[in-house]
Amino acid sequence: MTHYITYSKNVFIPVTNVCRNSCAYCGFRRAPDDGEARIMSRNEVENILIQGKKAGCTEALFTFGERPEEFDSFRTRLEAFGYERIIDYVKDLSEMAVSIGLLPHTNAGIMGIRELKLLKPLNASMGLMLETVSEIEAHSNCEGKKPQLRIQTIEDAGRLKIPFTTGLLIGIGESKESRQESLEAIASIHKRYGHIQEVIIQNFLPKPNTVMADHSPAPFFEMVETVATARKILPPDVTIQVAPNLIEPHRLILAGARDLGGISPVTDDHINPEACWPTIRELENIVDSVVKSCGKNFMLKERLPVYPQYIEKGWYGSKVKNIIESLVDEDGYVSDVVDVSYTNYKRKL
DSSP, rough: OOEEEEEEEEEEEOOHHHHHBOOOTTOOOOOTTTTTTOOOOOOHHHHHEEEETTTTEEEEEEEOOOGGGGGGHHHHHHHHHSSSSHHHHHHHHHHHHHHHOOEEEOOOSSSSSHHHHHGGGGGEEOOOOOOOOSSSGTTTTTTGGGGHHHHHHHHEEEHHHOOOOEEEEESSSHHHHHHHEEEEHHHHHHHHHEEEEEEEEEEEEOOOSSTTTTOOOOOHHHHHHHHHHHHHHHHSSEEOOOTTTTSHHHHHHTTTTOOOEEEEESOOOOOTSSSOOOHHHHHHHHHHHHHHHHEEEEEEOOOOOOOHHHHHHSSSSSSHHHHHHHHHHHTBBSSSSSSOOOTOOOOOO
């Protein structure tokens, strides 16, 4: 029997780095009046989307600071683009992505059910990291990091049948017990709504010029332990993802991880810019090394941002149906024979 280790090929689009939260470990966030605070223009986004399509990407990952329009100075900049809310701007950027032939996956922080409904038709899937169910010092004065608010968004996505990604951030001050409680909370939500396609077990890495710059990351054995615990707690149809640009994934795959996340041939990991994406060949080498270690028949397989079981259910956004159907094989993975290049979509611009 063949076991797949999956990945997606994406472009990473950080629409803005302004965020109402100020997490102690975040090197991405900028205050609205900081000289490095920015919001991407439509032209900037379009250029990246076209580059991604030309490079054979299938996913447009939209990520940005949570509710930046709460700051007057940012709202003024956003209004100059013709919008009062960032979510409305991202909706239009998602439409652009679809017109070019890429599948949006939006990670917007906490959202209400109206915001989820607004984005659902244009998204193949969506996401929000739970991070932890514990109240921790690193989240002090972060309105959007209150665990119950994040759980509410994840549950609302389930009510709307949105294929969803969530996960834990390991080493930010949570305990071993709270990791287990976080996994149990995710498992409970999935058992009610059935929409959580993957759970990321991500290791914290300290960033310069942050409050936690001198904070030590979690030891590697704790990552292995957490992946193994996740595999025991989570239902079998929920895939465990790890980030191969942040940690060597060989032992994590042996512990139960089966997905290596989004890999971009075009854009950086803007949250962890110091960590380069591995190449597809490097991913293949990782999988080969796992096969040699355990003797099981693992194979690297490209997927879309929506997992095969949700393609079969038709839970993805209504406006991305044609793109999905044009890309997948009979098992719901990216077809080896279909042309995903930009030329098929150039006429739509």
